Amino acid sequence: MPNYTLCIDTSAGTTVAVLQGDETRSEIHFDENMKHAERIGDAIAQAIAAAEINPSRISNVVVGRGPAPFTGLRIGIAAALMFAEGVGAKLWGVTSLDAIALAAFNKLGVAPGAATKPLLVTADARRSEVYWALYSGLSKSGAPILVEGPAVAKPAALEELLAVKEFQRTDLKINAVDLGKVFEAQLLDGTASQSVSALYLREADAVAPKDLREFGKRVSG
Template sequence: MLLAIDTSAGSSVAVVDRDAGVIAEFDSGDSMRHAEVIGDLIARALDAASVRPLDLSGVVAGMGPGPFTGLRVGIAAARTFAFGIGRPLIPVVSHDAVAAEAFVSELYTADEHRPGGPRGILVVTDARRRELYWSAYSGLDEVGLPVRQDGPALAKPDAVAHDDLFRVDATSVSAGRLGMIAEVAFAAGRPFAADEALYLRSPDVTLSAGPKRVSA
């Protein structure tokens, strides 16, 4: 049983189990108040699932891509929670959850039957500063995990690659789907994502180079 946390877009927290699926999931679409809501979402998810922290076998963190300030809140929360209960942190690329959800959606299924046959999916999320994050996927593999063929990457709206793919503009990432990707990957013996946040650009605030010289 896993606790999954993602703040790459809005904030989402879920408790999942390989056999039972998504047991509880709560989210907030507010992309500016991650730090204010994440603790409450974790408490609500655990309470709704009737799960004690020590019942968990690990904590899943959505690694982005996402804006620096919001993304680091979820990753820090996941790291802290995992450390506190002595369980491993499991990193998963956030766009993978969007792709997995999209590949089984009715909208994509209908698109599969267009002339020319099925096509892959392009996941797009807001990077702010008039830029977008994108990842391209060719489909699901034999165990149901999304196959990423390109990305994640950052681009201006008119420079996003793979315009031939079925585009999914996501405003949120499901922690439930994120957690189930981790469960399926573990069961299939697949490697997890790198334990590295996908910021894809430098934060807005940089450290000072030192005190400035003051002239008389």
């Protein structure tokens, strides 16, 4: 019986796919980066329906770990956790920037194991910052090889940091299909991870309010 993999990422928009090995059975994308809670359930349901399989046929669930802002990222991870538990599937985590790197290397025609100029992958981190990671190429199994990052920085600071290096750039966006392909390559490499801890890389935007009573004491003192 064939194995199916459900791939979920909410590090930017909401992207979901079902893969059967290397074959893409379905993919659903919603570009809005502020409506993950509204979109994730429909996206999963639509992807499974389009793949024409019963949810119980899913044996692996792969979720993007970011880096990404707190609220959107945790919705995808929570959905993956609940789905995997519900159908008894194994849960795996993949760095979202790895998926972008794989798509970029494929677009550039870089073969697995071949030498290439390093690739800089960036994603919007809001607050006038970017998430970034630097990759040296693909492993023999086709998994992106991370050499620096992931990290968050102001664009000017990133340019200064990498000024002495020659690298390629990409403006591609995250796609759940590529997330699944990274996972398949990492399985072959023996580097696939079941950690789904979120890569926020900084504190959440929302913080607990200060104790107004303590604030009043400091002012009156």
